[in-house]
Amino acid sequence: MFPEMFRYHVAGPVNDFINNLIEAYGPVFDSISHGILSFLLGVNSVLSFIPWWAYIAVVFLLSWYSSKKLIASVVLASLPFVIGMFGLWAMAIESLSVIITAVLMALIIGLPLGVLMAELKPVAAVLRPVLDGMQTMPSFVYLIPAMMLFGLGKVPAVLATLIYALPPVIRLTALGLNQVPKPVEEAALAYGATRWQLLKEVRLPLAMPSILAGVNQTTMMALAMVVISSMIGARGLGQEVLLSINRIDVGRGFEAGMSVVFLAIVIDRLTQNMAKRWEPPKR
Amino acid sequence: MDAPQQQDASAGVPGAAAGMEAILIRDLWKIYTRKKGMSVSSSDVENEELVEELDKGEDAVVAMKNVSLEIRQGETFIIMGLSGSGKSTLIRCLLRLVEPTSGDIIINGENVTAMNRRQLVNFRREKIAMVFQHYGLLPHRTVLQNVTFGLKLRGDEKEGRKEKAADALEKVGLKGWEKYYPASLSGGMRQRVGIARALVMDAPILLMDEPFSGLDPLIRRELQDEMIHLQKVMHKTIFFVTHDLSEALRMGDRMAIMKKGEIVQVGSPDEVIANPADDYVSRFVSDEREHMRRAEEVLAKNRAGKEGTPHVS
Ligand SMILES: Nc1ncnc2c1ncn2[C@@H]1O[C@H](COP(=O)(O)OP(=O)(O)O)[C@@H](O)[C@H]1O
Ligand SMILES: [Mg+2]
Numbered sequence: 086m087f088p089e090m091f092r093y094h095v096a097g098p099v100n101d102f103i104n105n106l107i108e109a110y111g112p113v114f115d116s117i118s119h120g121i122l123s124f125l126l127g128v129n130s131v132l133s134f135i136p137w138w139a140y141i142a143v144v145f146l147l148s149w150y151s152s153k154k155l156i157a158s159v160v161l162a163s164l165p166f167v168i169g170m171f172g173l174w175a176m177a178i179e180s181l182s183v184i185i186t187a188v189l190m191a192l193i194i195g196l197p198l199g200v201l202m203a204e205l206k207p208v209a210a211v212l213r214p215v216l217d218g219m220q221t222m223p224s225f226v227y228l229i230p231a232m233m234l235f236g237l238g239k240v241p242a243v244l245a246t247l248i249y250a251l252p253p254v255i256r257l258t259a260l261g262l263n264q265v266p267k268p269v270e271e272a273a274l275a276y277g278a279t280r281w282q283l284l285k286e287v288r289l290p291l292a293m294p295s296i297l298a299g300v301n302q303t304t305m306m307a308l309a310m311v312v313i314s315s316m317i318g319a320r321g322l323g324q325e326v327l328l329s330i331n332r333i334d335v336g337r338g339f340e341a342g343m344s345v346v347f348l349a350i351v352i353d354r355l356t357q358n359m360a361k362r363w364e365p366p367k368r
Numbered sequence: 369m370d371a372p373q374q375q376d377a378s379a380g381v382p383g384a385a386a387g388m389e390a391i392l393i394r395d396l397w398k399i400y401t402r403k404k405g406m407s408v409s410s411s412d413v414e415n416e417e418l419v420e421e422l423d424k425g426e427d428a429v430v431a432m433k434n435v436s437l438e439i440r441q442g443e444t445f446i447i448m449g450l451s452g453s454g455k456s457t458l459i460r461c462l463l464r465l466v467e468p469t470s471g472d473i474i475i476n477g478e479n480v481t482a483m484n485r486r487q488l489v490n491f492r493r494e495k496i497a498m499v500f501q502h503y504g505l506l507p508h509r510t511v512l513q514n515v516t517f518g519l520k521l522r523g524d525e526k527e528g529r530k531e532k533a534a535d536a537l538e539k540v541g542l543k544g545w546e547k548y549y550p551a552s553l554s555g556g557m558r559q560r561v562g563i564a565r566a567l568v569m570d571a572p573i574l575l576m577d578e579p580f581s582g583l584d585p586l587i588r589r590e591l592q593d594e595m596i597h598l599q600k601v602m603h604k605t606i607f608f609v610t611h612d613l614s615e616a617l618r619m620g621d622r623m624a625i626m627k628k629g630e631i632v633q634v635g636s637p638d639e640v641i642a643n644p645a646d647d648y649v650s651r652f653v654s655d656e657r658e659h660m661r662r663a664e665e666v667l668a669k670n671r672a673g674k675e676g677t678p679h680v681s
Contacts, residue, residue: 108468188480258377268500268502268504268509269506271500271504272463272500272503272504273504273506274492274499275463275492275498275504276492276493276517276518276569277490277491277492277493277494277518277522278521282521286517286520287506290506291506291507291508291509365507365508365551366507366549366551
């Protein structure tokens with residue numbers, strides 16, 4: 086047995102800290118919460134407004150347009166159809182709203198941070214260990230601060246997803262910018278590029294494949310949070326999975342699980358094809 | 369330290385209006401530091417012991433020592449030296465892609481070393497254009513967009529850009545290739561794009577850092593000839609770096625030979641061949657002499673052969 090005399094708790098101080106934080110900055114958290122929620126609801130109502138067949142058509146057309154593979158495009162477009170067959174359409178849309186909201190926020194925060202990380206050494210020195218930490222931390226842990234500050238529901242789900250999904254887009258943006266060949270940068274400088282022109286005309290376009298790979302990974306990580314974030318009250322496919330687990334309803338869980346996988350496959354293919362289109366042309 | 373041997377007595381007085389040098393380089397030093405936080409100030413270069421210590425150590429590279437040169441308007445000036453002798457460092461200092469540790473660079477009367485950021489950007493946009501050994505083309509832009517890149521950076525009108533680019537592409541023999549991407553071009557063609565990109569700027573000074581070194585000999589020869597041909601009508605001041613003496617002899621009006629960061633000889637190609645300043649230079653030259661001797665022998669043999677058997681055909 087671990088001796089009683091060494092026992093020491095931080096739970097109390099942490100709770101106090103959070104309580105004080107909420108007391109002092111309550112309105113700030115409220116307005117953040119409110120902003121995220123209204124954004125999320127906006128995304129959700131747009132997504133719900135689009136008829137189901139339009140999704141299938143868009144998936145098919147995007148896939149066809151970028152890959153020119155007929156069978157692959159048909160298969161890809163049939164995946165959302167199967168989700169509908171399982172009766173999980175509304176839930177999928179709900180999950181998708183959380184994912185899209187979180188990913189958009191991750192891009193708004195992550196892209197500039199990635200650029201800063203590539204441009205300024207001190208920023209990189211601070212961010213790198215933080216990102217390492219964020220990625221090695223078990224994803225459940227993110228639920229705790231999100232819940233502490235925002236309670237239960239969609240908003241903390243978006244925040245937990247955001248924090249979990251943020252590192253790849255920052256990292257791959259910075260990586261892409263740093264991998265731009267030195268001779269190309271040097272030539273741009275020699276012709277009188279300002280730092281901003283260098284970024285806009287040379288570094289960002291050349292980093293684009295890497296940046297989009299980051300967007301892809303971020304989206305995939307956001308999807309991976311679907312089930313976990315439903316533990317703090319996000320509705321959608323994750324909730325369905327959780328319910329099935331609780332009721333030991335394997336079949337229902339299988340349907341919900343497959344729907345998450347299908348969603349992931351569709352989003353993965355589409356974002357990857359987008360990334361390919363940004364590769365520098367070979368001809 | 370051996371002083372650079374100035375064989376050319378006719379070098380003009382600095383600043384004299386009529387014979388104003390295109391490029392004036394005075395006591396230029398570059399010391400690269402490798403260790404974090406280590407810096408060398410411009411006064412440090414006067415401390416001979418310190419420089420020697422840095423030169424020996426691992427933490428710094430003395431890439432350029434006390435270089436002074438005068439390049440005249442309209443001449444093709446060659447910098448020659450073995451790899452690692454500091455040629456690229458020197459040429460990059462002229463537009464401050466590399467910051468010199470100490471010394472002055474005066475180009476057409478403007479003190480480049482004293483320019484602030486804004487002035488430097490304008491100077492690079494208007495007064496000087498550079499061609500690189502590794503081309504430095506933008507892979508995501510077409511040939512046309514690459515050629516107009518410098519014009520776009522300085523904010524030229526779109527219409528004028530296209531016209532100028534078409535003109536430059538015609539000069540380098542790439543008419544009809546506007547829509548291709550660099551990846552689909554051969555090395556020689558890529559460098560033609562690089563040259564067109566420089567010509568289109570209409571800058572009085574052209575910097576070329578081993579522009580033809582990566583090309584195979586026939587293409588290299590072709591581009592050298594075209595460059596010579598273009599220069600006959602352009603009359604630009606060309607600062608040309610090479611490690612190839614035969615290229616230097618073909619292209620250069622005057623040349624400087626660089627060794628371990630120092631200029632060891634300046635003169636016309638003929639003077640350098642006739643009077644190599646030291647062993648280092650004569651090693652370059654003896655190779656070239658060997659080539660010439662053999663060429664002459666072959667020619668002589670050929671001639672003798674023809675005279676001996678006049679009716680063989
Ligand atoms: N950015 C740099 N940092 C440190 N050392 C450098 C750097 N660039 C060049 N050097 C060193 O300076 C010396 C001269 O290099 P360089 O000017 O490229 O010579 P060259 O063009 O004649 O081959 C070499 O020893 C090289 O290793
Ligand atoms: Mg070099």
